[in-house]
Amino acid sequence: MNPNEAPRTRVRLRYGKNGRIRFTSHRDMARIWERSLRRTGLPVAQTEGFSPRAKLHFGLALATGYESDAEYLDVDFKCAEMAVNEVLDALVRVLPDGIAASGGSVLAPGTMSLQQAVTSCDWDIELLDASADDLARWVDQVRGAATLMITRERKGKQITDDLAPQVCALEVGEPTSRGVRLLATLGTQPRSARPSELFAASELPYLPVLVRRTRQWIEQDGARLEPLEVGAAPAQHTLVGVH
């Protein structure tokens, strides 16, 4: 198909996933987004073929049960211009409880996909019945470890990876009513390191009762950028919403 005959605008949205709805899967979220966008009546572009689907491009999957303040989704609209504010306003009416769109930007053509571009994520992890002092000792241990080996299964084969290079930052956070917080930054390239893998590799002695992704980062020319700040179309330099 000739790209000139079909105008397209790609909008990157940031949203949170909090509360009970955190127990839905990545796949469930895709369906929720499809239905919600249809309800807005906005002109979302469709795939060709016998089973047309909305053209949505999801970022890194969030494990079922984790919360997030920083999920991202790229949506293609079949129009030459699309005001981010209009999209955000329309979404307020239709998104289910616990899902809230908090910002967006129009992307320049050719902007790298979220899956390729995101380099790290910040995590806020609530540990049940943990004390700050004990956790600090564990954090020192992990940071001092030369390697953090994990074994995972992929296509029926056992694969061993070293997680240590992926642990970008690790520190003790504020105490909570149930325990104490652990703050971590984990790398996502070449593959995304998961908090659960960190717990397994380091033999974390506490139960993580709540895991929340707080930020995603794209490292570009030595600077860390929020995914909404990357590749915004210069013509319509639209960036809406703040953390």
Next chain:
Amino acid sequence: MSLWPELELVLPDVSKPARYIGGEGGMVEPEHHPSKVAWLLAYPDTYEIGLPNQGLQILYEILNERDDAVAERAYAPWVDMEAEMRAAGLPLFSVDTHRRAADFDVLAFNLSAELVYTNVLNCIDLAGAPVRAEQRADGDLLIGAGGHCTYNPEPLADFVDFFVLGDGEEAVSEINAVVRDWKRAGKKSRQAVLRELATVEGVYVPSLYDVAYDGPALVSITPRFADVPAVVEKRTVADLAAWPYPKHQLVPLTEVVHDRLNVEVFRGCTRGCRFCQAGMITRPVRERPAEQVRTMVADGLARSGYDEVALTSLSTADFSGIEEVVSATMDCGAGEVSVSLPSLRVDAFTVGLAAQIQRARRTGLTFAPEAGSWRMRQVINKLIDERDLYGAVESAFSQGWRRMKLYFLTGLPTETDEDTLAIGELARNCVDLGRAHTKNPSVTVSLGGFVPKPFTPFQWFGQNTVSELQRKIFLLRDDIKRNRGVQMKWHDPKASMVEGIASRGDRRIGRVIEEVWRQGGTFQEWSEHFDYDRWTQAMARHGLSVDWYVHRHRTDDEVLPWDHVSAGLHKDFLWQDWRDALNEVGLEDCRWTPCYDCGACTGYSIEHIVASAVPPAGGSQGTGQVPAGYQPPAAVAVQLSGSGTKASS
């Protein structure tokens, strides 16, 4: 009040935790109050199976619209969740506000299939009530049940306080009034509220009836009090147009079966298929006005964001003016809307209909000829001839479908191996028809073992044994094996046998259900949990004969366990239809031909509500009138000539 803080600690450890969170679009978080009756509407299977159930959703809305009732929902927790709940001391809970079951007044089950009966017991137990009705105290939950299986309530009679027969739209409010008054007066006597419930039309309270046996034979089921009805009549909503429910169909956050907008276009069916319980017990036909269908579709799509609509009924292609309704449906969404018609009779599936529904996404296509030979279809009164099937298949292939599913039953009365093998012949001919349109046409034969059901002409028929069903299945499998393009799936004949125990069992079967449940036999309709030996052993331990309950032909003078409940159908009408079946005599569809007085209309002074006075165009239409000059063929040869296809004898 809410169990959520405890639940969220166990949810990370169970499979598919989203099925326990609620939060669906259309969900209600009702305000409970001592003056309101609190209903926990339960589906005794997984959330994925139970959430779409329309009956439950209709009652959920009707009750929550009342100012003297609140309703929430519960589903059977999967085995891993149940283990976590029992370990943590967590009871059955509602998914809406995560209240414990004991905070409700009524726990009401939808009974759609017999194999869920052990799950019913498990849910009552998880709710914290004694499973046997006689052991419940005044303050314990009232256990109710509705749905198609209540037409033989006896196997669950020892566990359920009250059953509701037929349409629940009106009955539920009458029951609510009785329970409300009892609750406001301090729930003093359970016996008193049950007596009062028994006076509500359509309500059966099994504890108020004496059962007498003579050896294995059932002699009588009689009420113990003068104000308790000797025969409980079903409820029928006279006009579906008065009940445009659900108005706010629940839109789940996680994937479920039938995950689409479902709009019921009519209730009841008078095609008269003799194996079909649904068609017998839901008479007469009550069509929803086409305009209301359009409104419900348009509103539902806008509210839900779905892009697929199912127009549901027992035979949707029979709906008056179906092509116009489908066409309007597809035009009313913002984008492409696909329409699925879940129950399609082949004789009413036309090229026009095929063309309509393939405009958007092409949904799966299933036809149900039910039997392979014309003779067999005369016995079951599914009077579609081969030409109808081939016409429908041709329509579908010509409109771009490449695969379809054909549903058949085996183990039907008078069935011979020739009848069974005719299924393979039909499937092969369908694939041949497809070759003219596509390179790799595929037809899947889905074969189910026939289980006779109450209130059908086949209620007297002795079900085929497991080995006989298995033999027929393998006979057909071996016959089909060599044919490219024909696949075959079948239902486990052992599961059909167990279904048969409960389908026509009497009150004594309750002990068997309880024993299987106590041994951990839940989710029996799931093949990975089904345990045949548990059932046969429990039957033996209680001195009950599988042969007697399942495989024995009944006689016309026998007292049936469901004789004290009524779907309106005269027993002598059913008996005559059974004799006609054995004589291979068909019966017309009374929607378009004169009344033969089966009892469903005359008994309740109601009538069909059908917009069209004539059957849909084309085909033999299963009206019992075989097209002029039609000679049932010994075998049908299919000739392919250019793009057109003819079947001839």
